Amino acid sequence: MPAFDRSQGEPMLICEKLSRSYDEGPQKVQVLENLELCVRAGERVAVVGSSGSGKTTLLNLLGGLDHPSQGVVKVAGQRLSTLNEAALGSFRNQHIGFVYQFHHLLAEFSAEENVAMPLIIRGQKRAEAAIKARKLLERVGMGPRANHKPGELSGGERQRVAIARALVTDPSLVLMDEPTGNLDQTTAARILELMDDIAREAQAAFIVVTHDVGLAAHQHRVLRLDGGKLHED
Numbered sequence: 510m511p512a513f514d515r516s517q518g519e520p521m522l523i524c525e526k527l528s529r530s531y532d533e534g535p536q537k538v539q540v541l542e543n544l545e546l547c548v549r550a551g552e553r554v555a556v557v558g559s560s561g562s563g564k565t566t567l568l569n570l571l572g573g574l575d576h577p578s579q580g581v582v583k584v585a586g587q588r589l590s591t592l593n594e595a596a597l598g599s600f601r602n603q604h605i606g607f608v609y610q611f612h613h614l615l616a617e618f619s620a621e622e623n624v625a626m627p628l629i630i631r632g633q634k635r636a637e638a639a640i641k642a643r644k645l646l647e648r649v650g651m652g653p654r655a656n657h658k659p660g661e662l663s664g665g666e667r668q669r670v671a672i673a674r675a676l677v678t679d680p681s682l683v684l685m686d687e688p689t690g691n692l693d694q695t696t697a698a699r700i701l702e703l704m705d706d707i708a709r710e711a712q713a714a715f716i717v718v719t720h721d722v723g724l725a726a727h728q729h730r731v732l733r734l735d736g737g738k739l740h741e742d
């Protein structure tokens with residue numbers, strides 16, 4: 510895998526002529542068509558768009574969870590289409606953090622164990638992973654609830670654990686789908702601050718899909734997905 514220097518303000522994410530259509534239904538649906546996108550290390554970009562415009566489809570392609578019909582996605586210099594499923598899994602673990610609309614936390618594990626999991630999968634020692642997980646949980650205001658399981662937490666608390674889990678691996682690219690949807694204003698503001706800090710400290714690129722005008726306005730750029738392409742808002 511090519512080495513990637515985050516400090517140089519290099520493009521962290523590149524999409525070229527990215528297209529995705531669905532052919533399975535009664536008629537072909539062209540969701541993305543020749544979409545172009547370049548996001549630099551340390552840059553935070555909001556993606557807005559009406560329901561059905563293809564925001565989730567785009568996030569799934571950027572994270573390598575789905576394959577484009579045509580075109581290129583490059584993350585930290587790596588073309589995703591050249592990786593097989595196993596290599597893609599490990600690339601995702603190394604480089605990409607996801608915050609989904611629904612948190613996808615593991616019910617039988619504590620908040621701390623959930624956050625430590627990506628590090629343990631990566632081969633880090635449990636004790637080290639636990640320390641790092643605890644630090645991230647503290648940064649999202651969840652330190653006091655670190656030993657609780659997801660079922661014992663509120664929606665907003667689970668969301669914060671999911672955010673900590675996405676950031677614990679020091680990802681190159683963070684993909685977020687309505688990350689502050691369940692949060693009150695004060696907690697949402699704290700998460701925004703954390704995103705700022707992580708983008709700056711770690712030179713990570715953020716793509717934030719949201720309907721929240723305040724959250725979108727807080728990012729460096731706002732792009733609107735419409736007609737299969739991204740437009741400056």
Ligand SMILES: Nc1ncnc2c1ncn2[C@@H]1O[C@H](COP(=O)(O)OP(=O)(O)OP(=O)(O)O)[C@@H](O)[C@H]1O
Pocket residue numbers: 531532533534538540558559560561562563564565566567
């Ligand atoms: N597996 C599929 N087969 C056929 N069509 C699909 C499939 N998945 C998504 N679509 C269609 O692709 C379009 C984009 O869907 P997508 O979920 O990406 O939109 P979205 O912008 O995230 O919407 P929302 O804001 O409502 O979540 C929709 O018209 C949807 O019906």
